[in-house]
Amino acid sequence: MEDKYKQCLMMERTDDETPRFRRHRIVQVTLHEPAYLHCIIPQFSHNLHKPIFRFHSKIIEVAWTRVSDEALLTAGESSFTSDPRFQVSVKSSNADWVLIIRRSEKSDTGCYLCEVNTEPKSTVYAVYLNVIDSLFFLKLCSISIPERTTRLMANMIGDEVLLNCTITVTNESNSLDDEVQWSRDGRPIDFSNSNKYISKVKRDSRTIIxxxxxxxxxxxxxxxxxxRAVDAPESSHMLHVNSSKLTLFKK
Structure with missing residues (x-):
């Protein structure tokens, strides 16, 4: 896989060295789990709340393509594939255009390109997706992945509900991924609705909140x-808000 990954990165055309994006250059998921491919474009963050936006009077558009068959998957927020598993989600708060593949298959393994039609030439970000079998993943975890725990706590301040998802690793030498997937009733939280949802991250060497x-x-x-975080168990709570009072039910 390493050679294919390197070949994928060679297709990239960008001067952006933002560490946060570079962590998403390779995505590994187990078979039939959803895959989230991130395309963070910080230099356009003030304009990326729309599927098509303007930068220096030029209309800019973001598109995802699959390298294996040169298929155009999405452009803006529109899908151009008959496969209903593919969709795009826009996180305007950090200019992140996420290609989502529901129920990933082994055949989805490969290189994906996020292209922005900037001047004088397009900016291209590359992401490599690796879909592995569940049994292989379990074996990999038992050998090389340190124990991780996930704890979800909730409280209410005024009319705001705060959910704190704490992920802890037992071995300080192993880093934690900054990403976590939030969901409500099994559906991803829509962070493009900044009037409703705000997310923040705080971390040290062994814990990320x-x-x-x-x-x-x-x-x-x-x-x-x-x-839910990579290589960490999911934690959930059933929330009930009644007259500015929060009731928790541990699932």
Whole structure:
């Protein structure tokens, strides 16, 4: 896989050395799990709340393609593939265009390109996806991955609900990934709705705390909230908001 990964990165055309994006250059998921391929474009963050935006009076568009068959998967927020597993989600707060592959298959393994039609030439970000068998993943975990724990806590301040997802690793020499997947009733939280959801991250060498703030919380926000990180178990709570009072039910 290393050679294919290197070949994938050679297709990149960008001067961006942002560490946060570079961590997402390779994505590994188990078979039939969803895959999230990130395309963070910080230099356009003030304009990327729309699928098509302007930069220096030029209309800019973001597109995802699959290298193996040169298929155009998405352009803006529109899908150009008949495969319903593929969709794009835009996180305007950090200019992150996420290609989502529901129920990933082994055949999805390969190189994906995120292209932005900048001047004088397009900017291209490369992401390599590796889909592995569940049994191989379990064997890999038992050999090389340190024990990780996930704990989800919730409280209410005024009309805001705060969910703190704490991920801890027992071995200080092993780093923690900055990403966590938030969901409500099994569906990803839509962080493009910044009037409703705000996320923050705090970390040290062994612990990382992801905080999800739900603004103006009401009974309409009731549901099962869960957080999940790479190589760490999922933790969830059933939340019920009633008259500015929060009730928790551990699932």
């Amino acid at each position: 992801h905080t999800l703030r739900i603004l103006g919380a009401s009974s309409e926000d009731d549901g099962n909230y869960a957080c």
